[in-house]
Amino acid sequence: MVKARAYGHSLRAALAGLGQTDGFALLDLDDARWLRSQGWDKPILLLEGLFNEDDLNSVIELKCDLVVHCEEQLRWLERQNHPITVFLKLNSGMNRLGFSPDQYRLAYHRLHSAGHRVNHMTHFANADRVDREPSVGSQMECFTQTVEGLKGETSLANSAAVLWHRNALGDWVRPGIMLHGISPTGVYRDIEHAHLKAVMTLTSKIISVQDLKAGDAVGYGSRYRAPKAMRIGIIACGYADGYPRHASDGTPLWVYGPNDKSHGVLCPIAGQVSMDMLTIDLSNAPWATVGSTVELWGKNLAVDDVAGHAQTIGYELVCAIAPRVPVEII
Helix, strand or coil: CCHHHHHHHHHHHHHHCCCCCCCEECCCHHHHHHHHHHHCCCCCCEEECCCCCCHHHHHHHHHCCCECHHHHHHHHHHHCCCEEEEEEEEEECCCCCCCCHHHHHHHHHHHHHHCEEEECCCCCCCCCCCCCCCCCHHHHEEEEEEECCCCCCCCCCHHHHHHHHCCCEEEEEECCHHCCCCCCCCCCCHHHHHHHCCCCCCCEEEEEEEEEECEEEEEHHHHHEEECCCEEEEECCCCCCCCCCCCCCEEEEEEEECCCEEEEEEECCCCCCCCCCCCEEECCCCCCCCCCCCECCCCCCCCCHHHCCCCCCCHHHHHCCCCCCCCCCC
């Protein structure tokens, strides 16, 4: 899965790092066109299918496969005599996209009669949870009963199912966030058993240090007040760069040691995140000074941990990196 610029990591990085995969899945025809321009000749699946009928010519030109999830898309393909590989989507309980079990078999036969190659797909709502319905088991039962006797390959498993439901994989799996070392649950320790490592590291520098007295306030709204004399580091990164504005006091950052990447320590945010800057308590890093490198998330600090302090998930943070942030692909 390389939708949303490969979860904020860029298609270029995804192609370089994941080029041995059997196929890519994304949303936008422009992204499919870019992949083809780079010489990618294996399958590309458009995860939400067609947004309008006029796009069919581009789909055929780019040799894309299509998800079909609604009656309008079905009618467009019935009017198209060029055979296309289709993943017909069953709504097995997610209630977002897809045909109901009562509609599904007729949709399958209509596509098959129109000359298209039809495969089967569904999406799990709670593969990362054991306390919610619909469960993976109930959705699998619905899927199996609905597609029984129909030819075609199957695609079932998202990242969470790949990690925790090995009996629900299907012929084509759809790993996404796990490829980037980020947990589907929003808690990094949940994926440590899989030995997945973060592939994005967001770093910046300390651009100023303030010496505070007890009682001095920091930043907009004076949210944080120094409980004692202390040093505050000002980091060149803020919500205009994609860092979450709602990160609370105590959100960790990793400050590298005086020999840069030889070692480091966690230091907490102290004060409201601004557009271009954030402020941290340097009590744990007495060596830190202007020019010291700070990791906002990545190799030493899981993005899931940062996201938890901002009451969101790691997906949102990596997808929100702003265009102005310089990127280096290693």
